[in-house]
Structure formats: C-alpha cells, structure tokens
Amino acid sequence: MCTAQFSGVTYAAPAVPSNRLDHQPRSDYRANAIRTPAPTLERNSNTMRLSHGFVPTLKETPSEAQIASHRLMLRAGLVRQTSAGIYAWLPLGLRVLRNIERIVREEQDIAGAQEILMPTIQPAELWRESGRYDDYGKEMLRIRDRHDRDMLYGPTNEEMVTDLFRQAVKSYRELPQILYHIQWKFRDEVRPRFGVMRGREFLMKDGYSFDLDQAGAVLSYRKMMLAYMRTFQRMGLKAIPMEADTGPIGGDLSHEFIILAPTGESQVYFDAAFEEMDYLSGAGGSSHEKPEDLDRFFKQMTTHYAATDEKHDAARWEQVAPTRRREGRGIEVGHIFYFGTRYTKAMNTTVTGPDGKLVHPEMGSYGIGVSRLVGAVIEAGHDDAGIIWPDSIAPYKAAIINLKIGDATCDGLCETLYAALNGNAVYDDRSDRAGAKFADADLMGHPWQVIVGPRGAAAGKVELKRRATGERSEVTPEEALARIG
RNA sequence: CGGGGCGUGGCGCAGCCUGGUAGCGCGCCUGUUUUGGGUACAGGAGGUCGUGGGUUCGAGUCCCGCCGCCCCGACCA
Numbered sequence: 001m002c003t004a005q006f007s008g009v010t011y012a013a014p015a016v017p018s019n020r021l022d023h024q025p026r027s028d029y030r031a032n033a034i035r036t037p038a039p040t041l042e043r044n045s046n047t048m049r050l051s052h053g054f055v056p057t058l059k060e061t062p063s064e065a066q067i068a069s070h071r072l073m074l075r076a077g078l079v080r081q082t083s084a085g086i087y088a089w090l091p092l093g094l095r096v097l098r099n100i101e102r103i104v105r106e107e108q109d110i111a112g113a114q115e116i117l118m119p120t121i122q123p124a125e126l127w128r129e130s131g132r133y134d135d136y137g138k139e140m141l142r143i144r145d146r147h148d149r150d151m152l153y154g155p156t157n158e159e160m161v162t163d164l165f166r167q168a169v170k171s172y173r174e175l176p177q178i179l180y181h182i183q184w185k186f187r188d189e190v191r192p193r194f195g196v197m198r199g200r201e202f203l204m205k206d207g208y209s210f211d212l213d214q215a216g217a218v219l220s221y222r223k224m225m226l227a228y229m230r231t232f233q234r235m236g237l238k239a240i241p242m243e244a245d246t247g248p249i250g251g252d253l254s255h256e257f258i259i260l261a262p263t264g265e266s267q268v269y270f271d272a273a274f275e276e277m278d279y280l281s282g283a284g285g286s287s288h289e290k291p292e293d294l295d296r297f298f299k300q301m302t303t304h305y306a307a308t309d310e311k312h313d314a315a316r317w318e319q320v321a322p323t324r325r326r327e328g329r330g331i332e333v334g335h336i337f338y339f340g341t342r343y344t345k346a347m348n349t350t351v352t353g354p355d356g357k358l359v360h361p362e363m364g365s366y367g368i369g370v371s372r373l374v375g376a377v378i379e380a381g382h383d384d385a386g387i388i389w390p391d392s393i394a395p396y397k398a399a400i401i402n403l404k405i406g407d408a409t410c411d412g413l414c415e416t417l418y419a420a421l422n423g424n425a426v427y428d429d430r431s432d433r434a435g436a437k438f439a440d441a442d443l444m445g446h447p448w449q450v451i452v453g454p455r456g457a458a459a460g461k462v463e464l465k466r467r468a469t470g471e472r473s474e475v476t477p478e479e480a481l482a483r484i485g
Numbered sequence: 486c487g488g489g490g491c492g493u494g495g496c497g498c499a500g501c502c503u504g505g506u507a508g509c510g511c512g513c514c515u516g517u518u519u520u521g522g523g524u525a526c527a528g529g530a531g532g533u534c535g536u537g538g539g540u541u542c543g544a545g546u547c548c549c550g551c552c553g554c555c556c557c558g559a560c561c562a
Contacts, residue, residue: 059511060497064555084554119489138486139561151498156562189561190486197562204562369562403498403521435522442522453521463521 013457028412048396049264049418050440054091055426056080057440068263069378070195072387076444078395082183085192092444093374095395097203100373101182103234104205104393111288113178113207118160120184124150130205130346137185153186158343158365161208165361172212175351175361176220180207182370194265197331197375207366212353214340217362221253221338222294224366225301228257228334229279231368236390237333237380240274242306244335253364255301257334258308261379264329269312271304272324320434332375338364381468387445388468397424398448398484399441403434409457417450417462419482422452424448442467448484 047053055077064081065071073079078093089097105115121143127133133140133152141153154160161179169177182205192200209220225241232239239254258268277300287293305320307313308330317325341360343349347366350358369376381388389395398421402414418427426446428437434453441449451463464480465472475483 056495058496062496063491063498067554081554185562187561191556191558191560193555202562206562223520332562367562372562433520433522433524435524438522440523451521455521 006059013063026355048091048197048423050426050428051430053426055444056090057443060410065195066482067194067197067379068382069197069375072378072382072443073195073375075268076387079196081195085189085198085200087201087371088195092395094344096377096389096393097371097376099393099395100235100370100377101203101205104182104231104368104370106233107227107231108180108205108207110230111178111223113180113224113227115181116164116179117181118154118157118164118183120154121151122154122157122160124152126163126347127152130159130343132159139189141186141188154183155185155187156206156365156367157181157183157206158363159240159347162343162347162349162363165208165210166347169210169361172351172353172359175210175212176216177209177210178207178220178224180205180366194283195369195375197379199371202369203371205366205368205370209364209366210344210361211363212359212361214362217338217340217364218253219279219294221336222298223288224336224364226288226297227280228295228336228366228368229277229301232257232259232333233279235373235377235393237377238275239333240268240270240306240330241301242270242308243302243311244269244337253338255336256332257336257368258306258330259376259380260328261331261376262329263379264331266330266332267309268328268330269309269311269317270306270326270328271320272326273304274306275326324436331372332369333373333376334366334368336364336366338362354398365371382445385439386443389445389447393448394445394447395419396426396446398426398450399444399446400425400427401437401441401449401451402427402433403437403451403453405429405431407454407457408452410452413457413462414452417452417481420482448480450480450484 025181048415056076057077061071062074065074073093074081076092077090079089079098080088082088108115124133124142127136136155140155143151143153165177165179169175182203184201185204185206186201189198189200192198196202201326207224209217209224211217211220229239229241237259239257239259242258244254244256258264258266260268289364305316342360343363344360350360353359377390377393378387381390391397400417400421402410404410414429418425426444428441430437438449438451445467447467449465449467451465451472453463456462460476461474462477462480463472464475464483
C-alpha cells in the first residue's frame with residue numbers, strides 16, 4: 001500500500017514530527033504525512049521516535065553488570081534495576097518480554113493447555129496443607145496482612161492450582177486438564193545475579209496437568225515437551241532436553257531444557273542429532289494429537305545422549321560416535337516434571353473414576369522462565385557491538401536511521417518508511433551524529449537497519465543492513481520494506 | 486549463608502593512606518563548528534560525598550553502628 005508513495009514529488013518533508021502532535025486528536029495526527037496508514041486504535045504503536053522515546057541507552061556499562069546479557073540489557077535501555085534482583089521493564093525490554101510471552105502462549109494453546117491467571121499473593125493456608133509452608137524456607141517471601149493473616153508472594157503455584165482444580169473438577173470425564181498461566185513470581189534468592197537471568201522477581205509460565213492415571217500423565221508430559229521444543233525453536237534457540245533429577249519419584253519424567261550459549265552457566269554434552277531436529281514442520285510426526293506421534297517424538301528426544309555436567313556419564317558418552325559428540329555451554333530456560341499424586345493426596349483432591357471410586361489425579365508441572373529467556377536469548381546472540389535479536393522476538397523489526405535530520409529528502413523518506421512500517425520500527429530522529437546512531441542501532445540489535453543518508457536519498461535509495469550478518473545493500477525504499485516484511 | 490569488594494552529579498571514575506570546604510571523562514543545556522561509525526571549540530546547569538553517630542577548630546577523608554549494591558563459593562527457574 002505504500003509503494004506509490006515513493007515516486008516523484010512525495011519526498012517533501014512533512015512539517016510534522018514534533019511529538020507534541022501525538023497528543024492531539026487523531027484526525028490531526030501527522031496530517032501532512034504522505035498517505036499514512038489508516039488510523040487504528042493502536043495509535044501509540046507508531047510513536048517510537050528515539051528523540052522522544054523512553055530508551056535510555058548507555059555508552060558505558062554500569063559497574064554492577066558483569067555478564068553480557070546484563071550489560072547489554074542495561075546499555076540498550078531494556079531494563080533498570082530497582083533493587084537487588086528486581087527490575088523495571090522499559091519500553092524496548094517490555095516488547096521483547098511480550099513477544100516471548102506471545103510465542104509461549106500460542107504454543108501452549110496449540111498443545112491444548114488453557115490459560116488462566118492466578119494471583120501473585122497467596123494465602124499461607126494452602127501451603128500449610130501441602131506441608132510446604134514450613135519446608136520452603138527463606139526463599140519464600142512471607143507477608144502479613146492487616147488482619148494478621150499469613151500470606152506469601154508466590155514462588156510457584158502447585159497448591160493454588162490444585163485448590164482451583166479440586167473445587168471445580170469432580171469426574172474423570174473432565175480429564176485431562178492442562179492449566180497454565182504467565183505470572184510474576186518471587187523467590188528471595190540469597191544471591192541474585194546475572195541480571196534478569198537470576199532475579200528474585202521473575203516472569204514465568206507455569207503449567208499444570210491433571211490426568212486420571214499415570215499413562216495419561218505421561219501423555220500430557222510428552223505434549224508439553226513437544227510444545228517446549230516448538231516454543232524454543234520459534235525463538236531462534238537451539239534447545240535440548242536433558243534428564244534432570246526426579247527426586248523421590250524416580251523414572252525418566254523430568255527434563256530441563258537447556259539452550260546453547262557460549263557464556264552459559266553449565267557445561268553440556270549432547271549428540272549432534274539435536275542440531276538437526278525440526279519441530280515446526282510437522283514432518284517428524286510432531287503432532288500433539290496422536291499418542292503414537294508423541295511416543296515417537298519422545299523416543300527421539302530421549303534416545304540420543306544429552307546431559308549437563310552434573311549428570312554426565314562418561315561411559316555412555318564414549319558410545320556416541322566421536323564425530324557426533326557436541327560440547328558447549330548452556331542455560332536452563334525450562335523445566336518439566338511429573339510428580340504424580342504428591343499434591344492431590346496432600347490436598348485431598350479426588351475425582352470420581354469410571355468405576356465410581358474416588359481417585360487422586362496424577363499431576364505434572366511445566367515451567368518456562370519467560371523473563372530469564374530475555375537474558376538467555378541475548379547470551380545466545382550478541383557481539384561486541386550489542387544485541388542481535390532473532391526476528392521473532394525483536395522489540396522492533398527495524399531501526400530507521402536518518403543520517404541528516406533537517407534534510408528535506410531524508411526527513412521525508414524516513415517519515416514515509418516509518419509510517420509504512422506501522423509500529424514495527426523505531427525511528428532514530430535524534431540530532432546526533434551518524435556514528436552515535438549506528439552505535440545505538442547495533443546496540444539495540446533490531447534485525448534490520450534502514451539507513452537513510454542524503455546521497456542515497458537523492459537517488460531514491462536507502463541502505464539496508466542486516467544486523468546478524470552485517471550485510472548491507474543499496475536498495476529502493478520499496479525493496480527495503482519488502483525485505484523487512 | 487561463609488569469604489571478599491564497593492557506595493563521591495545521569496554513567497564511568499579520581500580524591501581518602503598523609504583532615505583545610507569537591508574534581509576528571511562521558512552524557513545533558515546554549516552557541517559556533519562538523520556531517521556515513523560515539524566531531525571540535527567556547528560557555529553553562531547539575532553533587533545532603535549511602536546513612537546515623539563520634540573524634541576534631543575543621544570530616545568525602547579518621548573511628549563505630551546501620552543500610553544498599555557487586556563479586557567468589559554453597560543454593561536455585
């Protein structure tokens with residue numbers, strides 16, 4: 001719809017971009033801009049001009065930040081720390097967080113999980129019932145309300161979801177159920193560190209499955225495992241499920257999902273087979289529906305060797321063909337496990353079975369560290385200049401860099417591009433020098449940079465730069481828009 | 486929770502040892518300049534020196550308490 005805008009006379013600078021106009025009625029908004037897209041309800045989505053955006057980038061690294069993702073998140077203006085392990089999310093960071101949430105949510109829904117939203121504050125009563133109120137220790141933030149009731153800021157939600165379940169579900173006919181929510185949690189870590197990767201307050205997707213029997217629970221477990229592999233692949237991450245400690249229950253139904261990142265916290269060993277797997281195409285029979293597909297998928301996930309250094313088994317490692325051995329560093333971004341009737345028994349939760357007898361449903365729980373993923377993705381994708389976002393979760397698809405603010409041709413072209421990208425681009429309209437803008441664009445890591453300078457603009461060309469590869473090309477504005485997509 | 490370190494303008498730091506009324510770089514504001522990878526010059530704004538107490542004629546500096554933050558380890562999504 002924007003193609004026609006680029007021909008002939010239309011480059012005249014609209015006399016507009018003062019941010020003040022953003023507060024005027026919509027009908028006046030950018031009245032002079034050339035054929036701006038039709039007004040939408042998301043008026044503010046088109047207002048990311050760096051001259052007025054709340055994107056406090058830093059040239060120097062704050063002294064508290066040590067690892068790459070923490071440094072870059074602070075420097076790129078994604079977050080600010082408010083106290084140890086607790087962060088405020090600024091516009092750019094929040095957009096990334098929302099994008100990750102979106103993918104997680106879509107994949108949970110595809111897998112048949114149902115979204116709910118449980119509170120952050122929970123009554124101590126539920127935790128006394130499961131016995132964890134005393135067990136949990138100082139990591140649990142305990143609060144007392146005005147009536148002197150014991151409350152707590154939830155570190156996880158097994159008790160609460162079990163309580164919800166037992167109030168509402170009475171028959172095996174209503175099973176299975178998989179409930180999830182994406183909610184802030186708080187664990188009062190002794191030593192928060194690594195920025196959002198190990199904060200005290202963190203955003204987590206936690207899901208809980210309820211099945212009539214263990215066979216059903218295993219199926220739910222496998223559905224979630226598939227959902228996780230799809231989720232991480234969509235974020236551009238190479239994730240590998242690794243066997244984790246199952247505690248007293250035993251078996252092989254606990255996996256942590258490790259993504260590969262050179263600066264990861266733990267050493268990991270795995271078979272090259274994981275590098276080649278594709279969970280999105282569906283070609284590998286990766287369906288959530290058919291038990292036999294899930295079975296095949298699960299075998300695929302568990303027959304190849306994969307272990308963190310704590311669980312590394314040198315003997316089994318030796319059996320992997322040397323050319324297929326892979327070692328690296330990894331970050332845990334998800335964890336799923338089956339725990340049977342641990343909570344349904346403790347909390348007297350039953351449904352009526354087919355034979356009329358009461359049974360305790362079998363449960364599993366499934367977590368993804370949503371806020372942690374923001375840091376983990378950066379650990380997996382950055383260079384000396386800054387962040388390199390995967391397209392699927394980048395805060396914006398592109399940065400439009402105006403090299404000569406005040407030049408009518410540059411201004412006009414940038415405005416047109418900005419309008420055409422309709423909320424998917426940041427526009428660097430600051431009156432800084434080119435170098436500062438390039439540096440900030442690289443730092444913020446948008447997948448594309450559209451560089452608009454006086455020379456090219458006069459010839460109707462812009463420069464398109466791909467952040468990940470550094471590859472640049474002179475293209476027409478239309479082509480730039482087409483490539484950005 | 487054990488061990489270590491640090492709190493001085495928005496960010497990075499010096500000053501503390503050897504007390505004398507706060508400084509540098511970046512950023513910010515104004516002007517000129519520059520114009521494709523963090524420009525140069527000039528002028529300017531901005532600081533309860535984390536906090537409470539003590540010593541002293543005088544404390545950013547010395548002493549004691551407290552708070553906060555970071556690092557290593559143990560622990561953890």
